[in-house]
Amino acid sequence: MLVLTLLGLSATAAQAASITTVVSANGNGGNYGGSLSVLNDGIFPTEGSQWNLADKVSWNGKGNRFVFAFGDLYRIDSVRLSVDNNDGYLLEYSTDYSAWASLLTVSSGVGEIGWGMDTMATDPSDSEYVSQLAFTPREARYVRIQATDGDNSYSIGEVAFTGERAGNGSTNPVPEPAGLALIGLGLAGMALVRRRRV
Template sequence: MKKLVLGAVLALSASLASAAPIPTVVSTASTGFNGSLQVLNDGIVPAEMSVWSSDKTLSWKGTDKAFTFSFGDLYRVDDVRLSVDNNDSYLLEYSLDNLSWTTLFAVAWHYGEVFWGMDTMSTHGGDLEYVSQLDFAPVEARFARIMATGGDNLYAVGEVAFSGERVIQSTTASVPEPGMLALLAAGAAAFAMVRRRRMS
């Protein structure tokens, strides 16, 4: 019984840990957008159907811009919650090195449930804003980025929030196999015997 209780506690703590927000720093090499980069990760999600070009969003024209989120360390990304202009398409990618990128998911213009303005979407099954088409298997990443891929050429993002947990990388040396230890011990013993004979 104790093992079952312990297992349940561990499973619950693991699920809680995976739901932790991942801290991000936003940057871009792009120019010609309206608003502050900080609105993308300030924890404030614009109201559904609010205007796409406000002080709570980052808005722009064209599909030539990308906004990068740095996690500052290696994280396992479990879920994403984002707010985007409802009638456009967006691409979210992830990377380990900020050079090579892989698609995490694509937001099609018809996803979500609102028909005007900002729309909140989530990959978490328990979220009221869950969109099954965006769901993904957890990935390890140090960076993520979002960009527009099509629509009415007037784009906006109000928030991109990542959740998961930091990946702890082991720095301990691997322990030799027992056979290797025996071989090393035999070698050391043989070396000691040869040295003893030469000294006598």
């Protein structure tokens, strides 16, 4: 019974959770409208809303990159984002801020919105799921997003990540179910030995 309880607790605790991020901007452009704080405030703009309103970060031309720092190494399981529907965007990940690799590509016109902002997700259980955005979970400390093509007027409303801590940071990682099962078996064995002695 103890083993089953521990396994149940482990399964609940090990589920992917939101990853807290800090956003910064870099790249050749540097000119954009809006506040970076809207990119990770948990609020997704209304779908179909205008691309250059205050609840988004908008810019013209390529060159701007927006970097989301996780503060530790995380395994990214899913991404949910809001972008201008008629543009293409590239999300790349890095563990050291130096070497970057592709995480996923948002092609122009993907999603269900015909004009304005479109919310999309990689999690199949999300109502905004877009199968074309599927990716293999990756470990990263940083993710950056940049425009790749479109009408030269770009916008991001929100980028949210879910996953699990993968590094040996300041907080202890959640034990794996197998590890908890071994602990439970050990405790059960100790209880059995003690019972026999009594």
